[in-house]
Amino acid sequence: KVVAVIMVGGPTKGTRFRPLSFNTPKPLFPLAGQPMVHHPISACKRIPNLAQIFLIGFYEEREFTLYVSSISNELKIPVRYLKEDKPHGSAGGLYYFRNIIMEDNPSHIFLLNCDVCCSFPLTDMLGNFPVPCKTLYTYQYDSLNINQMLVSVEAHKRYSGMGTVLVSAESASQFGELVADPITKELLHYTEKPETFVSDLINCGVYVFTPDIFTAIQEVSTHREDQANLRHLSSFETLQSPTSRALPQDFVRLDQDILSPFAGKKQLYTYETMDFWEQIKTPGMSLKCSGLYLAQFRYTSPDLLAGGDGTKSASIVGDVYVHPSAKVHPTAKIGANVSISANVRVGAGVRLIGCIILDDVEVQENAVVINSIVGWKSSIGKWSRVQADGDYNAKLGITILGEAVIVEDEVVVINSIVLPNKTLNE
Ligand code: GDD
16 A cells, blocks of 8 residues: 655745735645645545545644545545644654554655646656556647657666655756766755756655655654754854754754755665656746646546536637636637636636636626736726736736735736735726
């Protein structure tokens, strides 16, 4: 058996996601019409012999109760939210719940960061192939590009280390932090967030471990406790590094405390994905990732894409999701990369391109929304325009309307972030 753990973090994190994270925990923010965490959960569902999925975080339990029970029913797999009493770090959180995670005596534990967007090739990472070949799909945002190729079976089970890290070659925007042996795929060197060139391989935040990971985390904790005791005895405490003094014994980071020291010791290996991969730290990236997941739906869940009766003949361009309760006027033109949530009303002649329209929004006649996220219960007046240039990495590259913003008729909002409950009337 195997189990999967998704690290969802908590309310002290995700500040870059404001104002969208004011009322909704970031992991539940919808991408392609589904909560962010839904995408890794559905990928976990495809792992053979999966016993349970755990979400570990320090958000209040009530924020996840409804979601966890509905997704458990929908996917028919136990999904449980485990709440930390305080942040324990990305490895410490896993260790804190080790007894619950090991209840089913799993041979392997998948560990996924919630805020990454990729195709989650989990079964491939484990290396459970009946024949020495596999199919590799490459999804691209605008156009379909399927590469089918044969690759050798090299993955976690064959490496027989403690863990395998999903990695991606991405040199353009940031420095890669890890070096892997090109032949054996062993992780040789790991530096967290380097400021100079180390490699062009980045850590995707998706791992598979054997239960030995718990012993490794335990060792870090014990070592830290020993150091704390030594410091206590030492009169030179002020000479100790501030970082080592500040960290509590049970706070263990996966990157600095596990991946860095265990690199080069034949314990950790890498598995490279050729598919899309992005981190979802900002609203701009959430809009980009919503588009990537919509494009993926073409292969995984085409029934979720609009184009049939759901939109009552509105004109659809590219990949679009429309919640069944939304009402879209037949003369509206929607897409590409548009996601429309529950109870939204879209009036006649409206044009929507590259946007996420959240629950209970009204977009009135002939309004235009481009490269924007429109917050819950907002209203956009007739002939208004809410738009941005669509640079997903720039701070004001998309326009965001917070919850319950009113844009009155014939008002133009460009490259702006509007905080909740504002009225723009001129
Ligand atoms: N439950 C819980 N408790 N989750 C946590 C905690 C904690 O104390 N601290 C972090 N997390 C979760 C975050 O919500 C996120 O999903 C994941 O653990 C990693 O968070 P960070 O440790 O803050 O790292 P990061 O996201 O800045 O970068 C890491 O992940 C990237 C890929 O997502 C690094 O490993 C990068 O190298 C990597 O590219």
